[in-house]
Amino acid sequence: MQYAIADHHSDIMVNRLHDFTVTWAQRIVKRHCLETRVKNIELISADVGTTTRVRLAVDHDGPESLPRRWFVKIPSLAWRARLITALPRLLHVETRFYRDIAHAVPLARPALLAAQSRFGKGATLVLSDIAESGALPGRAGEALTLPQAAAVVEQLARFHAAFWGIHHDRNYRWLGGPIRRLEDTLGTLMAVPLMQLGLEKAAGAVPARLHRAALHYARHRRRIMQFLNGGTQTLIHRDCHPGNFFWSDSQPGFLDWQLVRIGEGVADIAYFLATALEPELRQAHERPLLDLYRQTLAAHKAAETAPDLLWQRYRAHLSYPFEAMVATLAIGGMMEENANLEMIRRAACAISDLDGFEALAEA
Known part of the structure; x- marks a missing residue:
């Protein structure tokens, strides 16, 4: 042949x-x-x-x-x-x-x-x-188990370690070029109206006490994004919700790379844990899962991150999955609505539990 x-x-x-x-x-x-x-x-x-x-x-x-x-x-x-x-x-x-x-x-x-x-x-x-x-596709809004979560976190750490310090490689600079700058500009311009509409449509999925902080985030989105991009740079997926995985022999595969970019690795971990785990499971295991992430990075020769710093950056990065899910609802037609609302509920719970908006105070 x-x-x-x-x-x-x-x-x-x-x-x-x-x-x-x-x-x-x-x-x-x-x-x-x-x-x-x-x-x-x-x-x-x-x-x-x-x-x-x-x-x-x-x-x-x-x-x-x-x-x-x-x-x-x-x-x-x-x-x-x-x-x-x-x-x-x-x-x-x-x-x-x-x-x-x-x-x-x-x-x-x-x-x-x-x-x-x-x-x-x-x-x-x-x-x-x-x-x-024979692989099984994930579904947006489904809740993953602890073994599944650990498998995803470990795989993300291996992925991030492979591209640690990527911003020095000119072969990947297009990922932060005009297309990404345009996307960030559009996101900033639309942040307030999309947040307002999304919060209105989300109704009880977002506690009223979060509304003011969410709108403050939207008004200051450009500065906050600069703060969130301030960590060690690697290649990130940036859309790690359960609908973007597939499963084969209990191991995850990754789908939908439209938002791939250079960024801070823990952003993927925050997005994943905030959208894919039921709050009770996340609350009980997010620190051990972050330790697994940190240890796997180190095992694959990435620079070691202090646990306290990683925790603080994790808390701050919870703001983006919340925004992304609320904006998706506001736009409409981009995801099945019940799944979207479920992930908004989870992300709202995560950012509320960990005072994620307060973690942006340094921005």
Whole structure:
């Protein structure tokens, strides 16, 4: 069997569901195996959120190593989500991540089949479907167990350690370039109205005592983000809620890299523990889980962080998952609402328990 060098110039861009054709699939297969012929393609499902996520069954006569179940991300077919994600080019970022960085990331993730982005035209990302290997997808809003939480924390520590001090490497500077600066600017401009609307829609999920502090955070978001980005820099996922994992033999894999960036590693830990654990479990185990994170970092040659400092930074970083979940609710159509409300409830409880907004007093 002859394998082709990827033809990065063949057009695989898709913007509508009826663009998924045998001819389109053949272009992708040709990148991996010249002699393989696509016989049929079937659309299994299409889920519209921040992107449109499509699952396909592709019948071909190629080797077993070439997947027959594909997972494709294209720009959202929902106009509101598309508008929110278009300017910061979130799908373009994920496409570039899979194309240029993913091979160096020591985490389980879907295999890349094809990726293409074009300024002003959108992006298309084609991955193997985790269902083909028997992995189970996570669900937004589900509560993880303590063994699952420990597995995620350990994997995040290995990931962060692998990219410790990354801001010195010019190959990754694009992650903090104009696209991220535009995203941060838009986030700051929209912070107050989104926080106001999100708090109103969240109703009882956020205690009234948090409203004033949440709006203060939104008004001072630019300065607070500078403070939160002040720690040791590494590569971070920045969207570690339970819907962005998959599970294989009790080990987590990581999905949805649209928000990947250079930042402080404990930000991922705060986001994860605030959204994925029921408050009682988090309250009982967050310090041991932070110790596990710190010890695993050290075991993988990352610079050691003092426990007290790590705890303080963890508390401060709880502000972002709270904002992210409230803003998601305010925008609407980006996540199933009950799952969104559940993660708002958990994040609100975490930031209230640990006086997370007060931990930003230094900002």
